Amino acid sequence: MSKTITxxxxxxxxxxxxxxxxxxxxxxxxxxxVLNQYLNPNKKxxxxxxxxxxxxxxxxYLPFAVAPNFTINNKAYVIPMVIEExxxxxxxxLVAKFWSKRGGFKAEVLSTTKIGQVHxxxxxxxxxxxxxxxxxKPTLLKATESITKNMRKRGGGILDIELRDKTSxxxxxxxxxxxxxxxxxxGANFINSCLETIANxxxxxxxxxxxxxxxxxxxxxxxxxxxxxxxxxLGENGMEFAKKFYQALQIAQVEPYRAVTHNxxxxxxIDAVVIATGNDFRAVEAGVHAYAAKSGKYKSLSQCTxxxxxxxxxxxxxxxxxxVGGLTNLHPLSKLSLNLLQNPxxxxxxxxxxxAGLAQNFAxxxxxxxxxxxxxxxxxxxxxxxxxxxxxxDEKLMLVNSLNNQHITYNSVNKALQQLRVQ
Numbered sequence: 011m012s013k014t015i016t017x018x019x020x021x022x023x024x025x026x027x028x029x030x031x032x033x034x035x036x037x038x039x040x041x042x043x044v045l046n047q048y049l050n051p052n053k054k055x056x057x058x059x060x061x062x063x064x065x066x067x068x069x070x071y072l073p074f075a076v077a078p079n080f081t082i083n084n085k086a087y088v089i090p091m092v093i094e095e096x097x098x099x100x101x102x103x104l105v106a107k108f109w110s111k112r113g114g115f116k117a118e119v120l121s122t123t124k125i126g127q128v129h130x131x132x133x134x135x136x137x138x139x140x141x142x143x144x145x146x147k148p149t150l151l152k153a154t155e156s157i158t159k160n161m162r163k164r165g166g167g168i169l170d171i172e173l174r175d176k177t178s179x180x181x182x183x184x185x186x187x188x189x190x191x192x193x194x195x196x197g198a199n200f201i202n203s204c205l206e207t208i209a210n211x212x213x214x215x216x217x218x219x220x221x222x223x224x225x226x227x228x229x230x231x232x233x234x235x236x237x238x239x240x241x242x243x244l245g246e247n248g249m250e251f252a253k254k255f256y257q258a259l260q261i262a263q264v265e266p267y268r269a270v271t272h273n274x275x276x277x278x279x280i281d282a283v284v285i286a287t288g289n290d291f292r293a294v295e296a297g298v299h300a301y302a303a304k305s306g307k308y309k310s311l312s313q314c315t316x317x318x319x320x321x322x323x324x325x326x327x328x329x330x331x332x333x334v335g336g337l338t339n340l341h342p343l344s345k346l347s348l349n350l351l352q353n354p355x356x357x358x359x360x361x362x363x364x365x366a367g368l369a370q371n372f373a374x375x376x377x378x379x380x381x382x383x384x385x386x387x388x389x390x391x392x393x394x395x396x397x398x399x400x401x402x403x404d405e406k407l408m409l410v411n412s413l414n415n416q417h418i419t420y421n422s423v424n425k426a427l428q429q430l431r432v433q
Contacts, residue, residue: 019064026067044068058340074286074343076350077102081114082235082365089366090347091282096394098278101373102366112239115368117361123169123230124330126201128186128209131218136175139184139217143173146212150186153211154204161200166191168204186212189230194356196289196332198224226293227300228328233357235364236324237372244321252321254379255314262310272371273302273311276325279370283363287351288337288344297328312371325368329360395423405430 013033018026027045035041045068050056060066072092077099080087089106091099109115132139150171158167169189176183186208190201205222213219241248262272277295284291302311312325333356337344348354351362392413396406398420409426416422 023060023067026065030067055342062337062340072285075099077106077366077369079103079106079110080362080365080369081106081110082117082361084114087352087362088350089283089362090286090350091279091366092285092343093278093282095278098282098370101377102279102369105369105373105376109237109369109372112237112243115235115237115365117233117235117365119357119360120232120234120326121230122191122357124190124192124197124201124228125225125230126188126190126205126223127225128188128205128212128222129220130184130186130209130212131182131220132184132216133182134216136177140173142214143186143212147171150208150211154207157200157203157207161192161195164193166193166195166197171208192332192356194333195335196293196330196356197335198290198293199335226296226330228297228330229301229304231328231330232326233329233360233364234324234326235361235368236322237368238320238322241316241319241321248321251376251379252316255321255323255375256316258375258379259310259312259314262312264309266308269302269308269310272374273299275374276311276327276367276371279366279368280327280329280363283366284331286344286347287331287333287359288341288347289331290336294329294331297330301328312368323368323372325364325371327364327367329363331356331359331363333359392418392423395420396427399424399427401427 015029018029021029027042031041038044048068048071050059050069056069059069072094075091075093077089077091080089089102091102093099151168154168161167167190169191172187172189174185174187176185188201188205188208190197190204192200201224202222205224209219209222241252244251262269277298280294280298281291284294298311299308302308311327312323314321314323316322332338333348333354338348339345348359351359354362392410393406395418396409401409405427408430409423413423413426
């Protein structure tokens with residue numbers, strides 16, 4: 011039987027599933043039931059999910075959770091989080107409560123400019139190209155007016171178009187560097203539509219357009235979140251904790267191997283909220299990690315100071331987020347998430363997401379510099395291990411109690427379960 015197919019996308023879901031089972035899932039006898047059990051019984055809702063992407067055959071569920079007790083700029087929040095990793099939501103919740111008693115989180119949006127570029131090749135004299143661009147720039151802006159009309163009504167649109175000479179990096183390479191304000195929209199489709207119109211208008215015989223596309227590197231779309239308190243308010247041995255915390259951050263500033271894991275922990279919090287609100291976590295990840303390497307060396311995204319008896323911890327990151335358009339208007343749980351966050355503007359969502367990342371980072375560094383990361387993580391992971399071992403409800407209850415404060419590993423849990431079953 012052939013394992014290649016023509017017209018797969020034109021098959022209905024059952025036909026797609028049958029072909030996959032016959033060709034690639036012969037060693038997975040339960041594949042049909044597994045795929046079917048994750049389909050939504052609400053046909054209208056399932057159709058909505060199917061139309062998000064092509065070749066949908068089922069749904070892939072992730073837990074939808076909330077982290078309560080966040081105070082941001084003196085306003086109370088419950089933050090929705092979609093993530094599969096044990097301990098992330100619990101850690102964020104604990105940190106939220108910790109800082110709510112110490113003034114809460116402070117956050118501000120520093121800038122909201124987004125970038126798009128028309129990349130092109132030109133082998134002629136730069137002065138001629140510059141003259142052509144300057145004469146055509148008003149026409150380029152006018153050509154996009156039908157696209158930018160509604161965005162301009164909301165206070166957004168194209169901020170500027172620049173001609174940039176990149177020939178020192180690549181022979182004959184130039185670009186039109188376009189800056190945008192997209193207000194409450196993430197703006198990807200809007201930006202790309204503008205860029206393609208600009209490219210078509212700019213095109214001429216000696217200008218070879220290569221591509222037109224937004225950039226997910228947005229160093230001028232920045233948000234800052236921070237916490238601070240007197241060192242004495244950090245708890246017992248506050249100064250010792252603060253110094254070790256500071257040292258951990260300094261290590262993440264100078265050691266890329268540590269910085270990557272450090273920043274991954276930040277993204278545990280950020281991605282979970284980005285997904286919950288229907289935003290593009292891949293775009294956020296790419297932009298954030300590029301920003302972490304903006305100095306030419308990959309570094310920590312967060313920073314810490316200890317001055318005059320005050321502990322201060324903050325993060326400054328680029329985030330392109332939207333509260334209108336895309337999945338934010340389509341996915342029922344995305345809409346619910348935004349309602350849970352009290353229908354924030356894009357700027358407010360930027361602040362909430364940055365705070366979630368900072369909270370997660372604080373939790374991780376606190377654990378690493380005190381008890382170690384595995385104690386809390388494996389305690390949260392215990393239930394996952396028990397599920398893998400197919401423990402009953404009563405067995406779970408007994409083992410969670412008996413293994414409390416013990417070092418948790420898969421082998422230790424399996425051994426304890428087997429001992430329990432022979433009693």
